[in-house]
Amino acid sequence: MRVLVDVNKFTTDSVKALYEKHGAALAAYGCCCGLDSGSAEDVVQQVFLKLLQGNVGVVQAPLAYLYRAVRNASINQRRDRRREAEIPEGEQWFTHATADRAEVLSLQNALRELPEEQRETVFLRVWSGMTLQEIAEATETPLNTVASRYRYALEKLRERLRERSGRQG
Amino acid sequence: MPIDDNDLEKYLGEFQPRAVRPLETSRPAAMAWMGRLAAAALLLLSVGGGLWYARHKRNTPREEAKLATVRVEARVEERRINPILLTKLALEDPKRFEEQLEAESRLVLPNLQGQQSTLRVLAKE
Numbered sequence: 001m002r003v004l005v006d007v008n009k010f011t012t013d014s015v016k017a018l019y020e021k022h023g024a025a026l027a028a029y030g031c032c033c034g035l036d037s038g039s040a041e042d043v044v045q046q047v048f049l050k051l052l053q054g055n056v057g058v059v060q061a062p063l064a065y066l067y068r069a070v071r072n073a074s075i076n077q078r079r080d081r082r083r084e085a086e087i088p089e090g091e092q093w094f095t096h097a098t099a100d101r102a103e104v105l106s107l108q109n110a111l112r113e114l115p116e117e118q119r120e121t122v123f124l125r126v127w128s129g130m131t132l133q134e135i136a137e138a139t140e141t142p143l144n145t146v147a148s149r150y151r152y153a154l155e156k157l158r159e160r161l162r163e164r165s166g167r168q169g
Numbered sequence: 170m171p172i173d174d175n176d177l178e179k180y181l182g183e184f185q186p187r188a189v190r191p192l193e194t195s196r197p198a199a200m201a202w203m204g205r206l207a208a209a210a211l212l213l214l215s216v217g218g219g220l221w222y223a224r225h226k227r228n229t230p231r232e233e234a235k236l237a238t239v240r241v242e243a244r245v246e247e248r249r250i251n252p253i254l255l256t257k258l259a260l261e262d263p264k265r266f267e268e269q270l271e272a273e274s275r276l277v278l279p280n281l282q283g284q285q286s287t288l289r290v291l292a293k294e
Binding site for chain 2 (some may be wrong): 012015016019020023024025027028037042044045048049052093094095096097101102104106122125126127151154157158
């Protein structure tokens with residue numbers, strides 16, 4: 001079942017609530033798409049402001065729309081800035097209560113190396129809390145495909161993280 | 170390193186995306202108002218400036234001289250005398266003919282006596 005949402009019906013409060021809940025994950029997703037954290041935050045702000053201004057018409061599944069919008073905007077911004085200085089390698093866009101910096105950077109790099117669709121699925125599942133069924137509906141993808149993407153993504157992440165921890169250990 | 174998918178999922182969930190600044194909802198409205206205000210000010214300035222220029226514009230002496238010539242030509246055009254009537258007047262009343270010619274010449278020739286006369290202006294340049 002697909003839910004169509006008229007974004008003109010979004011109130012400032014509902015958009016703010018959506019931002020508070022998913023803004024950080026979306027910014028991290030922007031970083032995964034190749035932006036520095038400042039630019040990723042700007043991109044997320046712009047996407048939400050568009051939503052607030054009602055400039056995006058009717059969307060299917062707002063969360064999936066937000067991820068797609070952030071990805072597209074990040075790619076555009078990255079392309080526009082391709083001649084500028086590269087992003088600093090050690091920037092952290094995740095935090096962890098006990099893990100050290102190297103472990104955080106390992107995860108970030110592993111996420112960056114994932115194919116786009118797998119990365120999107122991982123973010124929607126892990127950091128936006130959607131079920132695989134919801135992701136399938138939101139992205140208009142068969143459930144089996146989404147489940148496969150997620151499984152492959154976890155395998156690759158496990159492999160990369162293991163490689164890195166083996167190298168460090 | 171977690172081996173099971175569920176453990177890995179749990180492990181990934183322990184990493185939290187870094188907090189972001191609050192959504193700045195007021196900025197675009199303020200920016201839009203600033204933009205509108207700036208556009209209105211620009212429009213006002215250009216209209217005001219145009220009006221002021223139109224009212225205070227002074228012609229250069231050369232332009233004034235040109236205008237005087239054009240005015241004279243216009244007057245001559247208005248008062249052009251029929252040559253047949255003029256010939257008849259010359260034959261019948263030479264004195265009136267002379268007076269008529271003198272009067273007409275004042276209208277046709279530029280004024281050479283005033284401060285801004287064509288001749289003076291041209292002589293200065």
